Amino acid sequence: MSEPILVRYRLLGCPDEATALKKGESVAVGMTVGSWTDLPAAEQEAMRPYKGSAVASGMEAGGDAWVEVAYPAGNFPARLPALLTCVFGKLSLDARVQLADVTLPPTFAAGFPGPQFGIRGVRERAGISGRPLLMSIFKSGLGMSLEDFAQAFAEQADGGVDLIKDDEIVFDTRAFERIRAVAPIVEARARSGRPLIYAVNLGGPVEELTTRARCLVEAGAGALLLNVAxxxxxxxxxxxxxxxxxxLLAHPAVAGAITGIDRHLILGKFMRWCGADLVLFPGAYGSLAIPQSDAEAIKAALVSASKLHRRSWPVPSAGIHPGMVARLQADFGNDYVVNAGGAIHGHPLGVQGGVVAFRQAIARVSGGMELAGADEPELKAALEKWGIAE
Known part of the structure; x- marks a missing residue:
């Protein structure tokens, strides 16, 4: 018999381990064979290979209980809609039950594509080693003329970013025109030995996404951004x-509306299994801060060792400014992406100044220097405006 899929549930308000284990057994049966004790012995024997079972339970530090259920991996295919429906489908309607973790056996996990490039592959494409990558968010793309778009793109590129991504709300039909408009800038950067990756927002009807994606890549898109949730x-x-x-860049738009599933699954494991090379998520600081423990769990899900799936880039986002770089690097090491929008476009010395300020902050921190006391004009202006994150 193949290894099972292990699913951990959090049981809110459950008083003890014994009650949790009993609830887990009920879940295991209800989410697989439907009923058990009422079945004749012959039917039980026939259904046994498909039956889930509660295998462990315990109490969390916050006072809630947890239970782990083992599901036969052969019950469903290696596609996330099937997996989620079979282990959390109707359970998700019970506010007292949360999906806390999912662990896949290697044979089942191999059915998921994982990232095509991962951390190492994206580094190779960007030509960068030994430091975090720097990505700017293209703001105010809606309604811009192609000339203005190219000019704004050039300002970010000239500042020295490694990646530029579309805003996730840009769903107009001019993606191909935008790619052509900035192609000379991307090509010039490539000739300089400093490649620039332009991540184009992928939109359109679901049934046309792959075809449209291929067309965008053929047109010159350096990466694709998808609103995954x-x-x-x-x-x-x-x-x-x-x-x-x-x-492939995964944007977390709409992910906040998914309740009852832990963030490290929605923004971590599931994204990596399904193939995101870079995963944006709210950091533990910034404008949409999440608990530090959640950010750490997401990071672990994206970069933990795996023989099957390449590591995905953590991209802590929302309200990131140069004064956060030291803390970001302390939390994520070198393998993360500094993702900035407002702190680049709203820098006192302009867009190029905003990019340069981030580059200076990254260089300082990577070189073991503190941000405090920085005398570089661009970084100094940024720190005076936004401060230094503790």
Missing amino acids: AYGFDSLHSLAAAKLGVP
């Missing part, structure tokens, strides 16, 4: 399985 994890899976030849 809005389009569905299976859309990401299909794009990754198509091996499009460019990195």
Whole structure:
């Protein structure tokens, strides 16, 4: 018999381990064979290979209980919609039950594509080693003329970012025109030995995403951005399985509306399994701060060792400014992406000044220097405006 899929549930208000184990057994039966004790012996024997079972229980530090259920891996295919439906589908309607973790056996996990490039592959494409990558968020893309778009793109590129990504709300039909408009800038950076990756927002009907993605890549997109929770994890899976030849960025838009599932699953494991090379998520500081423990769990899910799936880039986001770089690097090491929008476009010395300020902050921290007392004009101006995160 193959190894089972292990699913941990958090049982809110459950008083003790014994009650949790009993609840877990009820869940295990209800989510697989439906009933058990009322079945004749012959039917039980026939259904046994498909039956889940509660295998462990305990109490969390916060006072809630947990129970772990083992599900036969053969009950469903290696696609996230099937997995989630079979282990949390109707349970998700019970506010007292939360999905706390999912552990896949290697044979089942191999059915998920994982990132095509991962941390090492994206580093190779960007030509960067030994430091975090720097990505700027293209703000105010809506309604801009192609000339203005190219000019704003050039300002970010000239400042020295490694990646530029579309805003996730840009769903107009001019993606191909934007790629052509900035192609000379991208090509000039490539000739200089400092590649620049332009991540284009992928939109359109779900059934057309892969075809459209291929067309965007052929047109020159250096990466693709997908609003994964809005389009569905299976859309990401299909794009990754198509091996499009460019990195896939996963945006967390709409993910906050998914309740009852721990963040390290939604923004960590599921994204990595389904093929995201870079995963944006709210950091533990910034404008949409999440608990530090959640951010650490997401990071661990994205970068933990795996013989099957490459590591995904953690991209802590929302309200990131140069004064946070020291803390970011302390939390994430070198393998993360500094993702900035407002602190670049709203820098007192302009867009290029905003990019340079981040580069200076990264260089200082990577070189073992403190941000406090920085005398570089761009970084100094940024720290005076936004301060230094503790």
